[in-house]
Amino acid sequence: MSETSSPLLLSTGAEIRAAILAARSNGETIGLVPTMGALHAGHVSLVRTAKAECDRVVATVFVNPTQFGPQEDFNRYPRDLERDRALLAEAGCDWVFAPSTDEMYPLGSDTMVHVGAAAAEWEGRIRPTHFAGVATVVLKLFNLAPANRAYFGRKDYQQTVVVRQMVSDLNVPIDIVICPTVREPDGLAMSSRNAYLSPTERQHATALRRSLLAAEELVAIGESDVEVIRARMESVLVDVDHVQYIAFLRDGAMESVDRIAGPTVIALAAKVGATRLIDNTLVGD
Numbered sequence: 001m002s003e004t005s006s007p008l009l010l011s012t013g014a015e016i017r018a019a020i021l022a023a024r025s026n027g028e029t030i031g032l033v034p035t036m037g038a039l040h041a042g043h044v045s046l047v048r049t050a051k052a053e054c055d056r057v058v059a060t061v062f063v064n065p066t067q068f069g070p071q072e073d074f075n076r077y078p079r080d081l082e083r084d085r086a087l088l089a090e091a092g093c094d095w096v097f098a099p100s101t102d103e104m105y106p107l108g109s110d111t112m113v114h115v116g117a118a119a120a121e122w123e124g125r126i127r128p129t130h131f132a133g134v135a136t137v138v139l140k141l142f143n144l145a146p147a148n149r150a151y152f153g154r155k156d157y158q159q160t161v162v163v164r165q166m167v168s169d170l171n172v173p174i175d176i177v178i179c180p181t182v183r184e185p186d187g188l189a190m191s192s193r194n195a196y197l198s199p200t201e202r203q204h205a206t207a208l209r210r211s212l213l214a215a216e217e218l219v220a221i222g223e224s225d226v227e228v229i230r231a232r233m234e235s236v237l238v239d240v241d242h243v244q245y246i247a248f249l250r251d252g253a254m255e256s257v258d259r260i261a262g263p264t265v266i267a268l269a270a271k272v273g274a275t276r277l278i279d280n281t282l283v284g285d
C-alpha cells in the first residue's frame, strides 16, 4: 500500500483478525500501534517506526472507557476519526481498527486484567482503576489484532512497564517496542491532553520538561542524591499548580531508588490548571 492511500477502516474484531491472519499466513509481519485517537506527532512517529520494521501496520483508535476514573475526562476526550485517518494515511498505516464500545465490551463482559506491583504506585495510586483498564483493553487488542510487535511511547513510562509485565505474565506472543517521547519545539511532551491547556497554561506546562532537564544537568555533574535532585526540580516546577509526584525508578521497573547508581527513570506528574500532565527522562545511563 502506498504512503498516501487511506488505511482500510475496520470496526469489528472479526474483520481485523481475519485481515491480520491472512497477511501473517502470507509471511508478512504486523506492527500494532494502540491509540485512543486525537493523534499527534508522537503517534505518527510510532506508526512510522512500525512501518519501517514491519510489512503491515494496524493502528487502533478506541477511547477506552475502562481506563478513565469517574471524575476523569472520558466524555470530553477529543475524538476526530477522519483527521486521525488522514494522519495515519500519511504515515503509511495499512489498517485502522476503530471499534465501538459495544464491540470491545459486549453486554455481560465481566473480566478485567489486574497487574500487581507495577500498577500499584504513582499513576496507580492517583488513578486506582486506570491500569486494570489499560491492561484489559491492550490484551483484548492483542487478541483481536494478533500482531508480531506492538509500539508504545515512552512518555507513558508506567504504562510500558505494566504492559510488559502483563505480556510476560500471560505469555502473550508479541514483542513490545518502546519508542522515544516526541516533543513540541519548546520541549513539552506531545499528548492529546495538551489541547486542554489555555495559552498561559501551555507556557507553564514547559516547566515539566525544564525540571527534567535540570535533573539531567545535576546528574551529569555527578549528583546522585535523589533528594537534592528532587529539590532542584521542585524549584523549577513553581509555575505548575500541583506536583503530584516525582519518582526515581530503576529503568524498566517501578522500583524506587534513593541514589542514581545506574539507569534511572525520573518520572513526574503535575497539574497545570485542571489538566494533568506526565513526563519522564532517563538518567545515569
Ligand code: PAF
Pocket (backbone or CB within 6 Å): 034, 035, 036, 062, 064, 067, 134, 137, 138, 156, 159
Ligand atoms: O496510551 C494510550 O493511548 C492508551 O492507554 C492505550 C495504550 C491505547 C490503551 O487504551
